[in-house]
Amino acid sequence: MALSPSPADLKASTAEEEAYLHLQSALRCGRYKPGDRLIPEEIANEIGMSRMPVREAFRRLASDGLVTLRPNRGCVVAGLTADEICETFEIRSVLEGLAVRLAMPQMNADTLEELELLLDRMERSGQSGSNEWVSRHQEFHAYIYGLSGRPKLIRQISALHLVIEPYMRIWFDFVTKPLSARQEHENLIEALKSGDAAHAEAVMREHILGTAPLLIEYASPARR
Amino acid sequence: MALSPSPADLKASTAEEEAYLHLQSALRCGRYKPGDRLIPEEIANEIGMSRMPVREAFRRLASDGLVTLRPNRGCVVAGLTADEICETFEIRSVLEGLAVRLAMPQMNADTLEELELLLDRMERSGQSGSNEWVSRHQEFHAYIYGLSGRPKLIRQISALHLVIEPYMRIWFDFVTKPLSARQEHENLIEALKSGDAAHAEAVMREHILGTAPLLIEYASPARR
DNA sequence: GTTTGTATGAGTGGATACAAAAATCCAATG
DNA sequence: CATTGGATTTTTGTATCCACTCATACAAAC
Numbered sequence: 001m002a003l004s005p006s007p008a009d010l011k012a013s014t015a016e017e018e019a020y021l022h023l024q025s026a027l028r029c030g031r032y033k034p035g036d037r038l039i040p041e042e043i044a045n046e047i048g049m050s051r052m053p054v055r056e057a058f059r060r061l062a063s064d065g066l067v068t069l070r071p072n073r074g075c076v077v078a079g080l081t082a083d084e085i086c087e088t089f090e091i092r093s094v095l096e097g098l099a100v101r102l103a104m105p106q107m108n109a110d111t112l113e114e115l116e117l118l119l120d121r122m123e124r125s126g127q128s129g130s131n132e133w134v135s136r137h138q139e140f141h142a143y144i145y146g147l148s149g150r151p152k153l154i155r156q157i158s159a160l161h162l163v164i165e166p167y168m169r170i171w172f173d174f175v176t177k178p179l180s181a182r183q184e185h186e187n188l189i190e191a192l193k194s195g196d197a198a199h200a201e202a203v204m205r206e207h208i209l210g211t212a213p214l215l216i217e218y219a220s221p222a223r224r
Numbered sequence: 225m226a227l228s229p230s231p232a233d234l235k236a237s238t239a240e241e242e243a244y245l246h247l248q249s250a251l252r253c254g255r256y257k258p259g260d261r262l263i264p265e266e267i268a269n270e271i272g273m274s275r276m277p278v279r280e281a282f283r284r285l286a287s288d289g290l291v292t293l294r295p296n297r298g299c300v301v302a303g304l305t306a307d308e309i310c311e312t313f314e315i316r317s318v319l320e321g322l323a324v325r326l327a328m329p330q331m332n333a334d335t336l337e338e339l340e341l342l343l344d345r346m347e348r349s350g351q352s353g354s355n356e357w358v359s360r361h362q363e364f365h366a367y368i369y370g371l372s373g374r375p376k377l378i379r380q381i382s383a384l385h386l387v388i389e390p391y392m393r394i395w396f397d398f399v400t401k402p403l404s405a406r407q408e409h410e411n412l413i414e415a416l417k418s419g420d421a422a423h424a425e426a427v428m429r430e431h432i433l434g435t436a437p438l439l440i441e442y443a444s445p446a447r448r
Numbered sequence: 449g450t451t452t453g454t455a456t457g458a459g460t461g462g463a464t465a466c467a468a469a470a471a472t473c474c475a476a477t478g
Numbered sequence: 479c480a481t482t483g484g485a486t487t488t489t490t491g492t493a494t495c496c497a498c499t500c501a502t503a504c505a506a507a508c
Contacts, residue, residue, distance in 0.1 A: 014295050015462065039489080050463045055491090056283055063287035065376075071237050072469055072490060087374050090326070094318040102314070150311050152289075156380070239492065263459075274493045279461090296460060296499055453506075460499075471488070478481080 015049045019057035022047055027066050027077065029131070030166045034079025038067065065163050082216045085167060089212035092160050097205040099145035099153055104197040106147040112193060118143055119185050130172035134165060140185065144192075144204075167219040174218045184210070239273045243281035246271055251290050251301065253355070254390045258303025262291065289387050306440045309391060313436035316384050321429040323369035323377055328421040330371040336417060342367055343409050354396035358389060364409065368416075368428075391443040398442045408434070 012018035023043065026032055038058070040051040062069040068078045080088065122136035138161050145157050184207055191203035236242035247267065250256055262282070264275040286293040292302045304312065346360035362385050369381050408431055415427035 017295075041489085051490090052462060052464095056280060059280060059283045060287060063284060071241070073471095074490070084376065087376050090322060090374070091319070091377055091380065094322045095315070098314060098318045150314070152308065152311050153315055156315065265459080275460095276492060276494095297501090298460070449508105451506100451508075453504105455504080456502085458499105458501080461497090463494105463496085465492105465494075467490100467492075469488105469490070471486105473486075474484090476481100476483085478479105 015053035016056045019043065019047060019049065019054045020060050023057055023061055024064075024066070024162070027061070028162065028165050030169060032077045034077050036077045038075040038077065040075070064159055080163065080167065080219075082219075085164065085216055085219060086212050088160055088164055089208055089215075092157065092164075093205040093208040095153060095157050095160070096141065096145055096208055097201040099148040099150065099157060100192070100204045101197045101201040102150060102153075103144055103147035104192070104195070104200060106149070107192050107195070111147060112189065115140070115143060115189055115192070119182075119189065122185070123182055130169045133172055134168045137168070137181075138165070144188075164215075167215050171215045171218045175214075239277035240280045243267065243271060243273065243278045244284050247281055247285055248288075248290070248386070251285070252386065252389050254393060256301045258301050260301045262299040262301065264299070288383055304387065304391065304443075306443075309388065309440055309443060310436050312384055312388055313432055313439075316381065316388075317429040317432040319377060319381050319384070320365065320369055320432055321425040323372040323374065323381060324416070324428040325421045325425040326374060326377075327368055327371035328416070328419070328424060330373070331416050331419070335371060336413065339364070339367060339413055339416070343406075343413065346409070347406055354393045357396055358392045361392070361405075362389070368412075388439075391439050395439045395442045399438075 012021055023038070032038065040054045040058070044051045044054045058067060058069055058075045061067045062075070066078055067075050069075050118136070118140045122133065122140055125132040125136045141161070142158070145154055148154065188200075188203055188207055191200040194200065236245055247262070256262065264278045264282070268275045268278045282291060282293055282299045285291045286299075290302055291299050293299050342360070342364045346357065346364055349356040349360045365385070366382070369378055372378065412424075412427055412431055415424040418424065
C-alpha cells in the first residue's frame with residue numbers, strides 16, 4: 001500500500017517535512033490537478049503517518065500558493081487563471097530583474113562560462129521531454145539569481161518558479177521545442193557580458209514578460 | 225487569567241486563526257522581541273486553547289518570516305540583521321515600483337485627492353506617537369499599491385510591510401518627527417500626477433531605497 | 449580547575465480520541 | 479417533479495496523551 005519513499009523524501013527530519021516534500025513533488029510533476037481535493041487521511045495513509053503532520057504540510061503549501069485552504073472545507077490544489085499567470089510573471093520580472101542587477105558584480109569569465117554550459121545542457125535536454133527541459137531551464141535562471149547573494153530574494157523567486165512549473169510543462173509539451181528560447185537566453189548572457197547592470201535588468205524583465213503570453217495561450221484552456 | 229480578546233481577534237473563525245492574529249499583532253507592536261522563545265503552552269493558556277492550533281499558527285508566522293522554526297527546538301521571534309533590512313527594502317522597492325506602474329491608469333482627480341488626504345492624516349498623526357504614524361504611513365502606501373489591482377502583488381508587499389513594521393517604530397521613536405518624510409511623499413504624489421508610469425516607478429523605488437539607511441542607523445544597534 | 453559523563457526535566461512532534469461543522473441522502477411536502 | 483427540512487455520514491478542527499529530543503545541572507574523572 002505505502003509507496004517506497006520517493007527521492008525527494010529522503011532527507012526529511014520530521015514527518016511534516018516528509019509530507020511537505022512528498023506533496024510538493026507530486027504537485028510539481030502534476031500528479032494532482034488544479035481543483036483536486038486533497039484528503040488528509042488518504043495522504044497520511046499513503047506515506048504512513050497520521051493526518052496531523054499532513055495538515056501542517058498543507059499550511060506550508062498554502063503559503064507557497066500551491067494549494068488553497070478554507071476553514072472547515074479542506075484543501076484543494078490551486079490553479080492559476082490566465083490573469084494570475086500574468087501577474088506571477090510580472091512579479092517574477094521585477095524580482096529577477098533586481099536579482100540580475102545585484103548579480104552583476106559577480107559576473108566574470110568563470111560564471112559566464114558556467115552559464116553557457118547550463119544553456120547548452122538546457123538545449124540538449126530538449127529531446128528528453130518537458131520534465132528535463134523545465135528543470136534545466138529553472139537551473140539556468142536559478143544560477144543567475146543565486147549570484148545575487150540575497151537569501152530572501154532567492155527564496156521568493158524560487159517560490160514563484162515552483163508555482164508556474166506545471167504550466168511551463170504544459171507549454172513545452174505543446175510546442176515540443178521552443179527554438180526562440182535559445183536565442184532569448186543567448187541575448188540574456190550577452191547583456192550580462194555587457195557589464196551594464198541597468199541594461200541587464202531590463203533585458204531580464206523583457207525576457208520574462210515575453211514568456212507569459214506564450215504560456216497563457218496553451219495553459220489557459222486547460223483549466224478555468 | 226485569559227486576556228479579553230484584543231481587537232484583532234474578533235473575526236477569527238477558527239482557533240488557529242485567532243492564535244495567528246493574536247501573535248501577529250503582538251509581534252507587530254513589539255510585545256515580543258527578536259530572539260524571544262515562544263512556548264506553545266504559554267500562548268495557548270493566554271488565549272484559552274490547546275497547543276495544537278498555536279503550533280499551526282507558528283507555521284504561518286514562520287512563512288511570513290516573523291518567527292523562525294527549527295525542528296525539536298521550538299519557535300523564536302525572528303529579527304532582521306542590517307543586511308536583511310536592506311534586502312527587504314530592495315525587494316520592496318521593485319515590488320512597490322511595479323505596483324505604482326500598474327496603478328497609474330487608476331490615477332485621477334478622486335484617487336489623487338484621497339492620497340493627499342491620507343498624507344495629511346499621516347502628517348497630523350505625527351504627534352500621536354510612532355504607533356499611529358506607522359499605521360498611517362502604511363495606509364498611504366497600501367492605498368497606492370492597492371490601486372494596482374494585483375492580488376498576489378498586494379499580498380507580497382503587505383507581508384514585507386509587516387516584517388519591517390517594528391523597525392519603522394523604533395526609527396520613528398528616535399527621530400520623533402521625520403520632516404523629510406512629508407517632502408518625500410509629496411514628491412511621490414507629484415510623480416503620480418505626471419502620468420509618466422516609468423517615472424513614477426523610479427520615484428517610488430528611490431523613495432523606498434532611501435528609507436532603508438535611515439532605519440538601519442537606528443534599528444541596527446538594537447539587536448544582533 | 450577543566451572536562452566529560454549522566455540524570456532529570458522541560459518542550460517538541462506525532463497519534464489517537466473527541467467535538468463540531470459540512471456534505472450527503474432521503475423522505476415529506478407543495 | 480422540484481424543493482425543502484432534517485437525519486446520517488463524512489470530514490475537519492481541537493484536545494489530550496505518549497514517546498522522544500534536547501538542554502541544563504550536577505557529579506565524576508582527569
